[in-house]
Amino acid sequence: MNDFASTPELILLPAVDVADGKAVRLTQGEAGTETSYGDPVDAALAWARQGAQWIHLVDLDAAFGRGSNAAVLRKAIKQVKGVQVELSGGIRDDASLEAALDSGAARINLGTAALENPEWAADVIGRYGDQIAVGLDVRGTTLAARGWTRDGGDLWTVLDRLEAAGCSRYVVTDVTKDGTLQGPNVDLLRQMTERTPKPVVASGGISSLDDIAALRELVPLGVEGAIVGKALYAGAFTLAEALDVAGH
Numbered sequence: 001m002n003d004f005a006s007t008p009e010l011i012l013l014p015a016v017d018v019a020d021g022k023a024v025r026l027t028q029g030e031a032g033t034e035t036s037y038g039d040p041v042d043a044a045l046a047w048a049r050q051g052a053q054w055i056h057l058v059d060l061d062a063a064f065g066r067g068s069n070a071a072v073l074r075k076a077i078k079q080v081k082g083v084q085v086e087l088s089g090g091i092r093d094d095a096s097l098e099a100a101l102d103s104g105a106a107r108i109n110l111g112t113a114a115l116e117n118p119e120w121a122a123d124v125i126g127r128y129g130d131q132i133a134v135g136l137d138v139r140g141t142t143l144a145a146r147g148w149t150r151d152g153g154d155l156w157t158v159l160d161r162l163e164a165a166g167c168s169r170y171v172v173t174d175v176t177k178d179g180t181l182q183g184p185n186v187d188l189l190r191q192m193t194e195r196t197p198k199p200v201v202a203s204g205g206i207s208s209l210d211d212i213a214a215l216r217e218l219v220p221l222g223v224e225g226a227i228v229g230k231a232l233y234a235g236a237f238t239l240a241e242a243l244d245v246a247g248h
Contacts, residue, residue: 009247010216011225013056013086013201014047014232014239016040016076018069020061025179025230037233040069044076047232048083050239051248055085056109056203056227062090063111070099077104088135088171092117097124101131109171111135114162115143115153122165133169133201134162138188144175159195169199171227177205179230184211189223199224209237212245 016023023043024034037043044055057076061067068090077085087100088109100108107130114121114134125132137144141155162170172192174185184205192200200223202215208231215226226246232239 007216007247008219010212010219010223011054011201012052012212012239012242012246012248013054013225013227014052015056015058015203015227015229016043016047017058017060017229018072020067021069021072024060025233035233040072041076041079044080044083044085047239048080051243052083052239053248054106054225055080055083057085057087057105059087059089062096063088065090070103074103086133086171093120097128101128107131107133107169109133109135111137115158118161118165121162125162125165125167129166130168132167133171134167135171135173135203137173137175139175156195159192163196163198167198169201169224170196171201171203173203173227174205178203180205181207181230181234181236183207184215184226186214186218189215189218190221193218193222197222201225201227203227207231207236209241209245212242216246 017025018040019034023037023040047055057073059069059073061069084106086107086109087105091097091100091108091110092113110121110132138155143153143155143158174188177185182205184202189202202223206226206228215223
């Protein structure tokens with residue numbers, strides 16, 4: 001146990017995914033698989049009260065190109081004072097990026113835009129640096145784009161391009177695992193840390209405290225944090241228990 005106690009902490013980011021004004025969870029990112037968990041502001045406040053240092057807020061309607069929850073997301077960010085927010089979903093141009101930064105989010109997660117509009121993504125990374133993370137949603141080593149409905153190219157080719165642009169952080173999701181409670185893709189995360197010196201945030205599949213312990217063991221390799229969603233909502237463990245295992 002002593003070895004484990006000396007491992008650096010893993011940053012946990014409880015997720016609040018918002019669709020039609022409500023906090024929801026999807027299975028494998030598919031529209032139509034939503035399970036509703038009520039008011040997103042209440043959800044964010046609950047995680048803040050339970051000790052979260054970061055919250056991962058997602059506008060699913062914006063990600064799927066079917067609307068926006070900007071007002072409720074802004075409200076949630078204002079309410080959770082002292083907690084840093086990573087905002088994701090539908091940020092594809094200067095206007096949506098500036099609105100996201102103005103909302104008070106500490107970090108913006110670019111998804112599809114980084115794949116479909118690499119020149120713009122490189123420009124944004126150059127301008128905003130550490131405030132920008134790029135979300136890489138992966139099936140095997142193929143990237144998924146547009147709310148996971150389209151193929152976005154080869155992971156390693158895109159990673160090389162983003163490295164050249166100076167991207168400061170990657171949020172890596174195994175689409176096949178997300179919302180399934182089947183455990184994270186540790187092999188994929190190891191491969192990522194071998195290919196980039198930048199911090200990697202793991203997303204998708206966390207089902208147990210053992211999964212969090214396994215990810216914490218990757219912290220010395222470059223896995224900085226983990227986004228936790230369905231397991232928390234389903235009551236697999238409490239955030240306090242998860243933070244304890246993560247080293248907080």
